[in-house]
Amino acid sequence: MSQNHTRDESKTTATNEVEDLSLRWFPIGRSDDAAHRHVHHAKLLGRELAVWRADDDYLNVWENRCLHRGVRLSIGHNDGTELKCIYHGWRYASRTAGCTYIPAHPADAPARTICNRTFPAGERYGLMWTTEQGEGSPPEIPALEAGSPFALRSLPFDAPAALIEEHLDQYQSGGEVTVTELGPHNLLLTSDQASIVFFIQPVDSGESVVHSVLTTAPNPQNELVVLHHHARALTALRDRIETVASRLPEPTPLEPALEQIEPTDLDGQTPPSRDEAELRVTVARKWETGEGIKAFELVPLTGQLPTVQPGAHIDVHLPNGLVRQYSLTNRAGEQEHYVIGVKLEPDSRGGSACLHESVREGDVLAISAPRHNFSLRRDALDTILIAGGIGITPLLSMAETLSQGGHPFTLHYFAQSSSHLAFPDRLEELGDACRTHLGLSPEQTGDQLKDILDSYTTSQHVYICGPGPMLDAARDLAEGHRWPESAVHFEYFKNTTEVDKSAEFTISLARSGVTTTVGAGQSILKVLRDQGIAMPSSCEQGACGTCVVGVIKGEPLHQDVYLKPGERASGERIVTCVSRSLSDELILDI
């Protein structure tokens, strides 16, 4: 703990003091001020903070304004895993403060750049702490480390912190008192009767909160008497100090700077990161979650993992050099790690076999940030989720999100047998909303799907993930039963289309003016990259939709399984890893 803070009696300028103090840790409330499902409003050095505890006890300290329209998040709702802004219902995840859902655009995944400002949080001596720009953890006070700290009532003062420090020796604790400065706004008071550490929270230039912690906890029978005594003493001190403060000229309030944000494009689309293996994770847990299915829990080597939205997938770079895509199966609001489920494919080309057989707990893997090309709407009056086999992974995450939000849904899970069901404990928690269909033949599966997709009612949505033939059957049925294309969402494991790479054509890039040729055997994606364009991609076989770009002119030859029939027909978008051109030239919106 630094002892070298000197208080200049001739008054340092406010800015210097703020710069200095911005590196320090300060208490911002008692730990019990942040009760579950509540948002505590605090202020430090002129900056308002929204302080909230998730159900897993993680303490979040955020700038108290929603990035959208500046509304205080302290009047929002803490639902246990996310904080929901009261104005437009934007949801922000615990830990990362990343936006997970924007109700005005239910079909879009929020841009990754929409993330509230967070501050470090800590809890010590019954108090919650934060620091604007500091590092490490809240200060350790020897007198409290050695004793049995007991936090007293915290009291707001209409007075500058420095003025309180000056008058602290007037605290009536019984007998002579000695005040020792332990650090900035942090003092030890000792008398015959008590030994108290005071932490003064500089709320603003003229406002403070005094937090006080006894070095020795009172005898439990005596607690109330002790609390009462100190509350009276502190209130008396406050009256005295506030009288002095009221005679002084009012100090200028601090003006904390607002952090600037990256301008996002209005489509709200996340510009996916070019770096495909940007994250390093450790396999914290590997377990068998169903017959032939291993689950992996991946924790970051450092810092936080990017915010997860249901339906997201990541690229996993395997030790054998292969790159594979896996859906995240995180629970709603689960941010501290990523969970994936991997089925051992009998004809594995080395992806699932490597994860099943070689990768062990403790191994480090490189992964991409989550990609959100299979987004969940939360504005449906009814949602049907249809999973075939390992296709359960994104849908389980969706089901739990809908369940937590109180949205009506049914999850249909087709599997070989009950032992082949992945994550059985989590399925059980879904109760009647989860229906399993076990050991059905392809014909029986078709009949069952027909029943499920029998009738469409307005504002219903269906999400399907599973093997190709099942997906094709479900899509045909939905179309036959008059489901609008916009209500049918699907994710293929892979693209089994035979890709024709024979034709040669020209591409023109509208934004850069470049024109170039895509030769036989080349992909548009590769040619764009050769031009130095930072193109994101993931599966590179036309299934995931990561490398989609807009088409301004020309007729695409679609060879992917990502775009919906209407999107293909409109010719406005193209999956650049596999699709090509029927016209001599394509003008791309890039």
Added chain:
Amino acid sequence: MTTTVEECTDPVALSLWHPVVAVAELNPQEIQTTLLLGYQISYGLRNDGSLGAARQDQPRVELPVRSRYGYLWVCLGEPRGDVFDIPEAEEADRRTLNAASIMVNTSAPRAVENFLDMGHFPFVHGGFLGVEPHTEVVDYEVTIENSEVWARQCLFYQPQAAASASGGQISEYTYRVPHPYCVMLTKSSPTDPSRQDVIGLFIQVMTQERIRAHNFLSVLDEDSSDTVLKRFQQIIFSQDKPILENQYPKLLPLDPRVEVPIRADKSAIAYRRWLSELGLTYSVIPGDQNSTGQATTGQRSL
């Protein structure tokens, strides 16, 4: 604590017509006082029915005044033209009234943006102007016409769109911002769908961070009483007020790097750009295009 009120020096704001009071709420010969752009002003209705207003520090200098759409409008500088036109309100068979004049601790542009915003309906006006899970804001059209911001084809599902509405409907609004501190919407009237009802928010800018919002109504409803019409508007406004008073900073930031807009905010984006182009500085934090440093809040002492 003392509040120091800064008098406006922004030439753009000073040349505007500002609503001050609903004329129907004035008693002859009674002098009333209020704050306008940081200036203390007095106003009143003379025996001959004419209106008058003056700054308290210059009681002998008559300020330019107008009486339009039921309000007294005052200009503190040299007015440029007249109060904007509302063609619908000129129709003879209309009911035109002031539903409420409500004080709010916010800046006028924050209140204008809130009025333009559909995305908050299910969250702030649940059961009236919107309801979950119907939260989607579909694309609409925004244009600048005759130096005004217009937003058309604004569709939203509303369980109870007006006092006279029974049951849910998809409403279609047209929004219009004819003045930096005034905004209105038109929508087809429940009693005669071929004609438009008008709801306006004409804001009296008391200071940069304090307003009195005058809620203008011009409707074809012949059945609902004034009380019923007013109460509906007052319920809606009472739901907006706590939101407006919890926005930070209070002044509207015109720098696009301070707040994140989405497609649904197209009209607000156009409004912010339009304010920048007008060169308005009062009640906003002007965007500094060249700034690379951090934006400050522009918050002043309270």
